[in-house]
Amino acid sequence: MPPASRHKLYLFPAAGHYKLRLAGAFLLKGDQFVPEPPLERTALRMVDIEKYFGSVCALKDVNFEVGHNEIVGLIGDNGAGKSTLVKILTGVFPPTSGELYIADRKVDTSSYSVKEAHALGIETVYQDKSLGEKQAMWRNFFIGREITYPFGFLKVREEKKVANDIMVNTIGFRGKGIGVDSKANKLSGGERQGVAIGRAMHFEADLIILDEPTVALSLKEVRKVLNFVHKIKDAGKASIYISHNIADVYEISDRFIVIDRGEIVASIAKAKISMKELDEFLLEYSHGLKDKVQQ
C-alpha cells in the first residue's frame, strides 16, 4: 500500500478504495461510505452494464443512476471508458450485457438505436460532431427528424420558423447577423455548442449528454456553454456532463462520478466535497493506482 495521505484518510476512512471499486457506487455520508439509496425518479439507470470489444473489456460492472433533474459530472482519464458509456446510452452501439432503464422504463438494448434514444428523450452534444459545417442552421436543427409533407419533402417554412424561435428565445441569438439561413461554419465554437444544446432542449430532451463540450473553446465561450447547462437544470431536465476540466464539472454538477479503466470508482455528492478536495482526490487516486500496479 502507498503511504496513506490526509485526503485518502478523509475519503476512505475504513474501506480503502479497492473495496470501493469492487462494490460500485457509494455515497459519502459523514466519514462513512454507505450504498446510495435508490433515487425515486431517474432519467437513466444502468445495471451491470458491460462492454467488450473482442476480448478487450471496455466497461465492467457499471451501475449508476441519474436523477430526473440532476446534473451528473462524469470524470475520467483518456481511455477510462467515458465515450463507450456515452455511445451505449445514445444507441450508437449496444452493450455486451446489462440492463438499461430510461425514465424508469427498461430498454431492449439489442434493438436500441440513435432514433429510439431521441424518441425516449436522450440528446447528445458532442465536442465537435454536433453540426454539419456547410449546412444552414435550420437544417442543422432538424436533421434526422425533419418536419415533412407526405413522401418526405421538407416543410422548410415551418422548420425555419421553429429554428428561428429556438435561436432567439432559447439560445438568445439577437441581431448578430446570424439567422436560420446562416451556415454553421459562421458560428463560433461556443455558439455552435449553444445551438446543439438549444436543439436538444427544443426536442424536449429529458437527459442531455454533453461530451467534452468545452474543449477548444475560449474562456468566454466556456462561460456561455456553462450558462446553457444551467438552463438545462432550470428547465427541470437531467444532464450528464463529461469534461477534463474539474472547475467546469464542479461548478455545474450536483454529483460526480469517477470512472477509471472501465469501472465506476466513486460517486460523490457536490455538497460533500470541495473543489480542492475533489481535485486532490482525483490526483491521489491516480497515484494510488499507479502504486498498486507497481506492487
Added chain:
Amino acid sequence: MNRGPSRFAFLGKLEGLPIGMVLAVLYVVFIFTAPSVFTGYRIYMSFFQTVPPMLVLAIGLTFIITAGEIDLSFPAVVALSGFVFTWWFKTFQTPLIGFILAIVSGSLVGYINGLLVARLRVPSIMATLAAQFFWYGVTLLIAGGLQINIQEITTTKIHAIFVGRLFGIFPVQALWALGLTVFFWFILNRHKFGEAIMFIGDNAEVARVMGINVEATRIRLFTMHGVIAAFAGLLLTMEINVFFPTQGQGMLLPVMAAVFIGGTSIAGGQGVLVGTFFGSYIIGSLEAGVVATGIGGYWVQLVEGLVMAASVILNVIIGEEGISALSRTARKWAVPAQAPPGEGSRGQDSA
C-alpha cells in the same frame, strides 16, 4: 466581418448565378463572333439534342459529389443500358420491357457500387473505377464488340415520348432533362434524402450521431445514380438509333467538368444543381461554338480549358459570400497590404 446586407445580397442567393453569367457571356460572344450560326434557331435545337444525356448524367454525379463520393462507372452504365435495350428490342420487339430492363441493369450496377462503398468501405474512386472496367468489359463481351442498329425504333411510341420532336423541331429530351433537373433540385434541397446526402458529404460522423442511416443512404445514392445513368444511356441510344459498344466512353471528363464548373464542391456537403444545368450547356456548346467562330478546330480545347478555369474561379470567389465578394477580392489584389478589416476573424476562431 461583412455581414451587413448589401445592395446585391439578393443576387448571392440565386443558385448557380456565376455559372449562369458565364453561359450568358459565352452566348453573347458567340452571337457576335459567329452571327450566322448563333442567331438562327438550328444550333440551339442541336444543343437540345446533344446536351441532355450529358446533363442527366451530371445531375446524378452532382448528388454523388455532394455526398463526398465519386462515381467513375457511369460511362459503362451508359453502354450497358444501351446494349440491354437494343438487344431486347432487336430480339423481342417490345421496347417498353427493354427500357425497364435497361433501367434495372443500371440500378444493379449502382447497387453493387453502393454495397462496395457503404458495406465493404472500399473508397468510391476505386470501387467505381473497377466497376467501370468490369461493366464496360461485360458489355463488350456480350455485344461481341459489334454495334446494333435499331432504325425501326423511330416508329415506336417510346421513341416519340423520350426523344421525339415537339412541333417537328424541338427535341423532347431537352424537356426531360429540364424536368429531371427541377425534380432532383427538389430532392436535393427540399427532401430529407437530399438533406441526408448533404450532411453525409459534410461530415458522415455528424450524420450518424444525428440518427441518419449513413450506410443505407449511400447504397440508395449509388443505386439512384445507376438508374439515372441508365436513363441517360437510353436517351443517347434512342436518339442515334444505334448502340455501339464504346458509347459513353468519352463522357466521363465532360460530365465531371459540367458538375465542377457548376459550383458543386469536390469537398462534398453542397451541391448546385442549377449550376450543373448551366455547366452542362456550357460544356456542350463550347465545341460547336468555337468551331463556328471560324478560328479553327485546334483552338477548341484551349478555349474549353479557359472557360472552365474562369467558371471555377468565379465560383470560388463568389461562392457563399455573394456577388459583393467580387469587388472586394479585386480591391484586395490591387492593394495587397490592406486586407479588409475584420474579414475572416470569425471564421478563424471557429475553425
